[in-house]
Amino acid sequence: xxxxxxxxxxxxxxxxxxxxxxxxxxxxxxxxxxxxxxxxxxxxxxxxxxxxxxxxxxxxxxxxxxxxxxxxxxxxxxxxxxxxxxxxxxxxxxxxxxxxxxxxxxxxxxxxxxxxxxxxxxxxxxxxxxxxxxxxxxxxxxxxxxxxxxxxxxxxxxxxxxxxxxxxxxxxxxxxxxxxxxxxxxxxxxxxxx
Amino acid sequence: xxxxxxxxxxxxxxxxxxxxxxxxxxxxxxxxxxxxxxxxxxxxxxxxxxxxxxxxxxxxxxxxxxxxxxxxxxxxxxxxxxxxxxxxxxxxxxxxxxxxxxxxxxxxxxxxxxxxxxxxxxxxxxxxxxxxxxxxxxxxxxxxxxxxxxxx
Numbered sequence: 601x602x603x604x605x606x607x608x609x610x611x612x613x614x615x616x617x618x619x620x621x622x623x624x625x626x627x628x629x630x631x632x633x634x635x636x637x638x639x640x641x642x643x644x645x646x647x648x649x650x651x652x653x654x655x656x657x658x659x660x661x662x663x664x665x666x667x668x669x670x671x672x673x674x675x676x677x678x679x680x681x682x683x684x685x686x687x688x689x690x691x692x693x694x695x696x697x698x699x700x701x702x703x704x705x706x707x708x709x710x711x712x713x714x715x716x717x718x719x720x721x722x723x724x725x726x727x728x729x730x731x732x733x734x735x736x737x738x739x740x741x742x743x744x745x746x747x748x749x750x751x752x753x754x755x756x757x758x759x760x761x762x763x764x765x766x767x768x769x770x771x772x773x774x775x776x777x778x779x780x781x782x783x784x785x786x787x788x789x790x791x792x793x794x
Numbered sequence: 795x796x797x798x799x800x801x802x803x804x805x806x807x808x809x810x811x812x813x814x815x816x817x818x819x820x821x822x823x824x825x826x827x828x829x830x831x832x833x834x835x836x837x838x839x840x841x842x843x844x845x846x847x848x849x850x851x852x853x854x855x856x857x858x859x860x861x862x863x864x865x866x867x868x869x870x871x872x873x874x875x876x877x878x879x880x881x882x883x884x885x886x887x888x889x890x891x892x893x894x895x896x897x898x899x900x901x902x903x904x905x906x907x908x909x910x911x912x913x914x915x916x917x918x919x920x921x922x923x924x925x926x927x928x929x930x931x932x933x934x935x936x937x938x939x940x941x942x943x944x945x946x
Contacts, residue, residue, distance in 0.1 A: 664840040664905050665871045666879045668831055672939060708834040712912050713939055745882045747865055747907050755907070759880030778877055780900060 622766070622774035622794055626737065629771035633733045635694070635725040638707040638717070645692070645723060645733070646771035652690040653791055654767035657779055658739045660697035660758055661709045670764060670779030675715060680788050688769075689791060691720035696734050696741040697758065698724045737773065739763055766790055822849035823889070823928040828935035830862075830919060831899075835912050840869075840903035841921055843933055844896050847889040853927045855887040860921040862913070863906035870902045881905075889925075913937045 632644040646654065657674050659667035674691055681689055695701035701709075706722035724730070734741060743756035764782050766775040775790055777783075824846040833839035841860070847853055860866045871881050879900075887902060889895050897903050904921065913919070917937040922930050 662838050663881075664831065664833075664838045664869075665881060665899055665903060668833075668839075668939070669899055705834075705836070709837065712834040712914060713832055714915070740876075740878065744880045745869075747867065747883075747905075749864060749908070757881050759874065759878055762877045762879040776877075780879065 622768075622790070625773040625776065627770075627772045628736060628767070631736065631771075633725065633729050635723040635729065635733075636703055638703050638710060638722040640703045643721070643723070645694075646767065649690045649692065649721075649767075650771055651769045652688050653769060653794060654690050654692055654765075655787070655791075656692045656694060656737070656765045656767055658696055658734070658737070658741075658761065658763050659693050660695055660741070660760070661701050661705055662697065662755060662757065663760075666760075666762055666780045669781070670762070671709075671713065671715075673779065673782050673784065674720070674764065675713070676784050677782075677787055677791075678716060678720065680784060681791065684788070686788075686791060689719065692723060693720070694723045694730075694733070696730060696739060696760065698727050698730045700755075737763075737765065738776070766794065768794060823847055823853055823925055823931060825923060825931055825933040828921075828933040829938045830906070830913055830935045832915050832937050832939040833906075833909055833913050835909050837909055838863075838905060838907045839909060839913060840899075840905055841933070841935055842897050842899065842903055843923075843935070844894050845889050845923075846894045847891055850891045851927070852891055853889045853925050855889065855923060856926055857924040858904040858921055859924065859930075860904075860906060860919075861910070862919055862921070863909050865907040866921070867905045867907065868902070869905040871900050873900075886926075915939055 741758045741760040744759040764779040826844045828843035
């Protein structure tokens with residue numbers, strides 16, 4: 601009876617992330633999504649960042665408020681990690697609006713903000729691939745309000761999950777944070793103790 | 795002849811009074827701390843500021859104008875369940891008497907849609923805010939990309 605109880609506890613302990621504060625939310629490790637980075641190079645996500653701790657943010661560049669805040673928060677995290685000499689961390693910003701966010705648009709988005717891309721990649725891809733990835737990582741993005749230009753063209757603004765994720769070196773999502781209002785101290789401590 | 799002169803005089807005086815009233819009203823509305831978030835040509839961004847109403851009467855922000863973008867609209871960011879965030883157009887914003895309304899990140903903002911050129915950190919620019927009573931007021935704004943502005 602005692603053995604059964606101990607075995608149950610052991611299985612529970614393993615399934616919930618070996619007893620630490622970071623249970624596995626979703627395992628991306630066995631999947632691969634073919635995406636394109638800001639310099640038009642094709643990459644397999646999360647394969648190309650395996651072995652590194654990943655800070656992933658989900659954005660669309662037509663967003664004037666939440667996504668720039670998320671991006672700026674990722675920059676603050678990057679700066680803190682650099683200052684504290686924490687290495688082996690990769691930043692990834694993935695667009696859920698691939699029809700607008702071409703590699704060129706993502707490159708400009710990063711350039712105008714003077715972002716340090718030495719360990720930061722912006723990703724886009726074919727819409728079906730991106731949609732499948734968003735479903736896998738638990739990010740929802742649905743068209744909401746729109747603007748009609750004088751030319752008649754319409755731009756839609758997404759209602760979307762405000763998200764930054766902590767992903768371990770094996771491609772497993774370990775913690776979710778509100779991207780635009782993340783507590784930088786909290787994620788820095790989480791990265792160190794993951 | 796005399797009646798016509800008096801009428802012209804009355805018209806002139808009433809014009810001065812109306813102009814003075816408008817001037818007084820506009821000076822009672824102040825635009826402070828205006829800044830624009832850094833963004834690339836072709837993208838969208840937001841103008842943030844504070845509107846201070848020093849008068850005893852409410853005023854209403856009806857619209858915004860700027861040469862920086864193809865379309866300019868007043869928007870607000872909103873939150874839904876499960877960490878979902880969205881944005882929608884608002885047709886007007888009432889500025890109550892003796893109060894300050896902050897247009898700030900994750901809240902009200904003027905949306906600059908499809909920028910005509912890059913807006914880089916440190917650059918200075920201008921937009922016009924259109925109020926029901928105070929009329930058109932210029933807002934000088936600096937381009938920033940600062941998290942600390944969010945908490946102001």
